[in-house]
Structures are given as structure tokens and as C-alpha cells.
Amino acid sequence: xxxxxxxxxxxxxxxxxxxxxxxxxxxxxxxxxxxxxxxxxxxxxxxxxxxxxxxxxxxxxxxxxxxxxxxxxxxxxxxxxxxxxxxxxxxxxxxxxxxxxxxxxxxxxxxxxxxxxxxxxxxxxxxxxxxxxxxxxxxxxxxxxxxxxxxxxxxxxxxxxxxxxxxxxxxxxxxxxxxxxxxxxxxxxxxxxxxxxxxxxxxxxxxxxxxxxxxxxxxxxxxxxxxxxxxxxxxxxxxxxxxxxxxxxxxxxxxxxxxxxxxxxxxxxxxxxxxxxxxxxxxxxxxxxxxxxxxxxxxxxxxxxxxxxxxxxxxxxxxxxxxxxxxxxxxxxxxxxxxxxxxxxxxxxxxxxxxxxxxxxxxxxxxxxxxxxxxxxxxxxxxxxxxxxxxxxxxxxxxxxxxxxxxxxxxxxxxxxxxxxxxxxxxxxxxxxxxxxxxxxxxxxxxxxxxxxxxxxxxxxxxxxxxxxxxxxxxxxx
Ligand code: GUN
Ligand code: ZN
Numbered sequence: 001x002x003x004x005x006x007x008x009x010x011x012x013x014x015x016x017x018x019x020x021x022x023x024x025x026x027x028x029x030x031x032x033x034x035x036x037x038x039x040x041x042x043x044x045x046x047x048x049x050x051x052x053x054x055x056x057x058x059x060x061x062x063x064x065x066x067x068x069x070x071x072x073x074x075x076x077x078x079x080x081x082x083x084x085x086x087x088x089x090x091x092x093x094x095x096x097x098x099x100x101x102x103x104x105x106x107x108x109x110x111x112x113x114x115x116x117x118x119x120x121x122x123x124x125x126x127x128x129x130x131x132x133x134x135x136x137x138x139x140x141x142x143x144x145x146x147x148x149x150x151x152x153x154x155x156x157x158x159x160x161x162x163x164x165x166x167x168x169x170x171x172x173x174x175x176x177x178x179x180x181x182x183x184x185x186x187x188x189x190x191x192x193x194x195x196x197x198x199x200x201x202x203x204x205x206x207x208x209x210x211x212x213x214x215x216x217x218x219x220x221x222x223x224x225x226x227x228x229x230x231x232x233x234x235x236x237x238x239x240x241x242x243x244x245x246x247x248x249x250x251x252x253x254x255x256x257x258x259x260x261x262x263x264x265x266x267x268x269x270x271x272x273x274x275x276x277x278x279x280x281x282x283x284x285x286x287x288x289x290x291x292x293x294x295x296x297x298x299x300x301x302x303x304x305x306x307x308x309x310x311x312x313x314x315x316x317x318x319x320x321x322x323x324x325x326x327x328x329x330x331x332x333x334x335x336x337x338x339x340x341x342x343x344x345x346x347x348x349x350x351x352x353x354x355x356x357x358x359x360x361x362x363x364x365x366x367x368x369x370x371x372x373x374x375x376x377x378x379x380x381x382x383x384x385x386x387x388x389x390x391x392x393x394x395x396x397x398x399x400x401x402x403x404x405x406x407x408x409x410x411x412x413x414x415x416x417x418x419x420x421x422x423x424x425x426x427x428x429x430x431x432x433x434x435x436x437x438x439x440x441x442x443x444x445x446x447x448x449x450x451x452x453x454x455x456x457x458x459x460x461x462x463x464x465x466x467x468x469x470x471x472x473x474x475x476x477x478x
Contacts, residue, residue, distance in 0.1 A: 001033055001042065002068060002472065003031055003032070003071070005029075005030070005074075006078040007075060007078065008026070008032065008045075009077055009393070010079060010412040010413040011397065011398050012024075014402075015394070015398075017345055017394055018345070018391075021390040023390070025413070029047045031044075031045065032421070033068075034419045035472070036472065038472075039418050039470075039472030041414065041416065042415060043415055073467075079397070080411060080412050081141025081142065081397070081420035082365035083397060083399075084138075084140045084354055084355050085353060085404070086325035086327055086354025087143055087356065088358060088359075089128070089148060090118050090147070090148040090149075090153065091115070091358030092127050092357070093127065093358075094110060095357055096333075097358060102257055102259055103257035103263070103336065104226075104267075106334060107181075108181045112178070112179070112181040112182040113181055115173075116183075116185060118150050118153040119150055124153035128157045132166065134363045136476065136477050139465045141475075142167035142401065142404060144169045145170035146173060146251060147171050148172060149172055149174075154203070155202075158202075158203045158206065164477060165215065165470050165471075165475050167215045169251070170218065172195060172221065173221050173223045174221055174222045174227070175223050176189055176231075176232045177227060177229055178226070178227050189229070189231050192228075196221075196236075196239065200246075200248055203218050204216070215470070218249070220236055220249070220250050223253070224252055224254075225285075226264065230272070233281075233283075234292055237293035244298065247405075248300070249404075251301070252296075254281070254303040254305060255278075255305060255308040255309050255313070256307055256308075256336050257334070258307070274287070275289040276289070276310060276313050277313070278317070281295070283295040297316070298322065299321035300404075301321075301322045301323070302322075303317070304354055305327055307338065308337065314343075314347035314349055315347060318349045322349070324352070325403065326339055326354065326372065326395070327354040328376075329360035329367065330354075330360035332375070333359055338375045338376070338379060341383075341385055352400040352402070352403035353395050353400065364461070365396040365400075366457045369392040369393075369395060372387065373387050389450050389454040392454075398412050418470075419471060423465070423469075424465060429459075429463045432455075432461065436459070439455050
């Protein structure tokens with residue numbers, strides 16, 4: 001066993017977002033005990049409870065404890081690893097890419113040409129290493145990763161992720177139509193299915209052979225409706241019906257850009273003649289939203305953005321267990337608007353956080369949570385809301401695990417979970433240390449606790465993340 005001592009903060013249990021504050025655990029003198037063999041947390045709580053748990057008749061066998069190692073992190077915070085529910089691997093070098101305007105122009109001018117560079121296997125290996133190193137630096141222990149079109153680049157991503165020991169869900173980005181700039185990323189209909197099937201067979205649960213214990217999972221990833229045809233959607237629906245029993249995921253974009261006439265949503269509706277954008281992923285992609293194939297929605301489906309959804313679309317997502325990756329940093333950068341927070345949450349859909357790098361220009365999920373706080377307090381009238389710090393933490397951790405349908409494995413620091421956690425050492429980033437030390441705190445202990453959590457999330461930067469653990473094992477890029 002390994003015992004980590006530090007200041008534990010996490011959202012316990014399996015609450016809804018609105019119960020996150022009641023489920024906030026904050027133990028200044030905390031201890032996490034991890035079974036070295038399984039990487040599972042066997043004790044989580046105050047140090048004072050440790051002696052009891054280790055004593056004769058306690059929950060933890062003495063003999064194991066005697067063989068254990070204790071790591072005292074001092075005043076450092078131990079928080080769950082961040083879950084990034086939407087990030088683009090081939091855009092690692094494309095954060096803050098200028099020259100594009102909004103979504104469709106930016107894709108055409110900046111992104112498709114940048115992604116085409118991964119055709120070079122040496123470049124693909126380099127970008128896979130850089131992407132993985134950025135994830136470790138940002139404490140992103142689990143991620144839904146939008147992949148490259150090129151199988152060798154996906155091989156490099158999975159291999160590097162397996163080497164360092166992070167969690168990964170990813171699939172090659174599927175494009176069967178598009179503008180000239182996307183030419184190198186486009187394949188035939190037959191190749192789109194063959195390459196995706198080959199990736200699933202090669203990488204799904206490749207580390208343990210069992211999706212229930214694996215750190216590596218694959219996804220079916222049509223880029224968005226405008227990059228595929230009705231034929232592709234039909235074939236992908238068929239493929240999903242075949243592989244969903246193996247725990248394969250679906251990942252794509254929904255309702256991101258609503259510029260009238262020429263934006264993404266209007267173009268989807270005009271080209272496909274459907275009633276709603278969501279219908280195209282729900283098997284109803286023929287004119288008039290007539291059924292043309294199997295649905296891609298479900299508990300392992302994560303749709304990025306969902307900024308401009310109708311009530312019916314949200315209701316259908318809730319009904320099918322489909323989740324939203326909320327990416328406010330990217331939405332600011334690309335002028336995509338603001339996902340209405342209260343009504344989206346009220347629909348019952350799980351809302352997790354996504355960086356959407358390179359549409360978003362921050363790797364750190366807490367920076368995305370900071371932007372979420374700012375954009376949602378700025379929503380007009382009574383739609384504006386000051387999101388509770390526990391709800392922010394929930395959105396960046398447990399909600400992400402839920403969106404990945406892996407909540408029983410990680411997302412908080414409860415006993416029984418696989419130990420994915422970060423050691424936050426504020427003195428490594430002096431502005432954070434200074435805020436925590438000198439910021440105003442209420443006399444009300446509960447509010448003071450919330451104020452400290454808020455300062456921690458808003459003031460966190462990569463240098464303060466001292467150590468990153470996945471399943472109890474320290475992760476490093478070396
Ligand atoms: N829609 C289709 N492709 C993309 C992409 O690469 N980034 C974002 N933000 N939206 C998309
Ligand atoms: Zn995206």
C-alpha cells in the first residue's frame with residue numbers, strides 16, 4: 001500500500017450537479033491509501049481515521065500497512081485528475097491560430113491544413129509526444145480525444161499514451177466530403193469504415209484486453225455532419241450497432257456555430273433538409289428527418305459544444321444518455337455564443353468540460369471552468385448564474401467520468417475508485433500561493449471553504465501541478 005497525506009478536496013458519491021455543494025469533501029488533514037497492486041483507493045478520509053482503519057479489526061490489514069510507503073505532501077491539495085471531454089490531438093500546434101474568422105473559415109484556413117501535416121509519420125510521432133506531455137502538465141488524467149485522419153498518427157497517440165499511463169478514448173477523425181483544404185483528410189466511404197474498424201480492433205482495450213479494466217478505448221468520430229454523407233452516417237450507424245457492446249464510444253460536434261445563412265447549423269439543415277442537427281446523428285438524416293439508419297446516440301456518446309440546442313434536442317440527449325462536452329473557452333475564441341447553463345442543466349443531460357484545443361487556447365480544464373464561470377454569470381437577465389465552486393469542480397472531474405460512462409472507476413477520491421489524482425503545490429505558482437494565503441475568507445466556515453476552492457480553481461496554472469497519478473501510479477513524460 002501507499003499512503004498519500006495532504007489536503008483532500010473532491011465531490012463524493014454520485015450526485016447531480018445541483019447536489020455537488022452538499023457532496024463537497026474538504027479534509028485539510030487527509031489521507032489516501034492506495035492498493036499498489038490494483039491502484040484502487042482503499043481508504044480516503046482524515047488522517048485521524050487512518051490509525052483505526054489500520055488497527056486490528058480495521059478495514060486495512062496491518063501486514064500490508066507495514067509494507068507500505070507513506071508520502072507526506074505537506075500542505076499540498078490532493079484533487080481528482082481532470083477529465084477533458086473534448087480535445088483535438090492534431091491541433092496541438094494550432095492553439096491561437098489566426099486567419100480564419102468563425103468556425104467554418106477557421107477550419108478551412110487554419111485547421112484542415114494543420115491537420116494534413118500529420119501525414120508525415122515523423123511529424124505525427126512528434127505531435128503525439130507533445131500532446132501527451134501537455135496532458136500530463138495539465139493534469140488531464142482522462143480525455144475524449146478527437147483523433148487524426150491518419151492511422152499512423154493514431155497509432156502514435158495510443159502508443160505514447162500507453163507508454164506514460166494516461167487514460168484515453170480516441171478515434172480517427174472521419175471525413176468523406178469537404179472543401180479542397182480538407183482533401184488530404186478525406187477518404188472514400190469504404191476506407192472510412194475499414195480504417196475505423198481496424199483502429200477499434202487494434203486499440204480498443206489493447207492494454208488489458210478488457211474494456212472494463214482498460215485505460216485505452218476507441219471511438220467512432222465523424223468530424224461533424226458537414227464532413228460526412230448520408231451514406232457515411234448509415235454505415236457508421238451499422239458499425240456502431242456492431243461494436244457498441246464492446247464499449248466503443250461515439251464522439252462528434254453538435255450545434256456549435258449559428259451564424260445565419262452560412263454558418264454550421266444552417267448549412268446542415270439546408271444540405272440534409274432535416275428538422276434538427278441532432279437528427280443527423282440519431283439515424284434520421286434523410287430529408288424531413290426521415291430515418292435512414294441506426295442512431296449514434298447513447299451513454300457512450302459525447303457531443304461537443306451543443307451551444308444552440310432546441311428543447312427537443314436536449315430532451316432526446318437526456319433520454320438516450322448522451323452527454324455534452326461544454327467548451328466555453330473555444331466558444332469565446334470562435335465567436336460561437338454561450339450554451340445556456342441553467343436550461344441545459346435542467347434538461348438532465350450530463351455536462352462535462354472540454355478544452356477543445358485548438359479552438360480553445362487553454363490545456364488546463366480549470367481554465368475552462370474559469371471561463372464557464374465568467375460566461376454564465378454574464379448570461380442576460382435571470383439566466384445569469386454564479387456557479388458554485390463545487391459545481392465547477394464537479395464539471396471538471398466527476399461529470400467528465402460520467403460522460404465517459406466510467407464513473408464507477410474514477411472521477412473522485414472515494415474508496416473503491418481507481419486512484420486518479422493531482423498533487424497541487426501552490427508554492428510552485430506564487431500568484432496562487434499568495435491568493436490562498438492572503439485572500440479574504442468569511443467567518444462562516446462553509447463559505448470560507450468554498451472561497452478557498454474557488455481561489456484554487458481560478459488561480460491554478462500548470463506549474464502548480466506537482467504530481468499526476470493514474471490508477472495509483474505516478475505519470476511522467478520521461
Ligand atoms: N467542427 C468540426 N470540426 C471542428 C473542429 O476541429 N473544432 C471545432 N471547435 N469544431 C469543429
Ligand atoms: Zn472540437
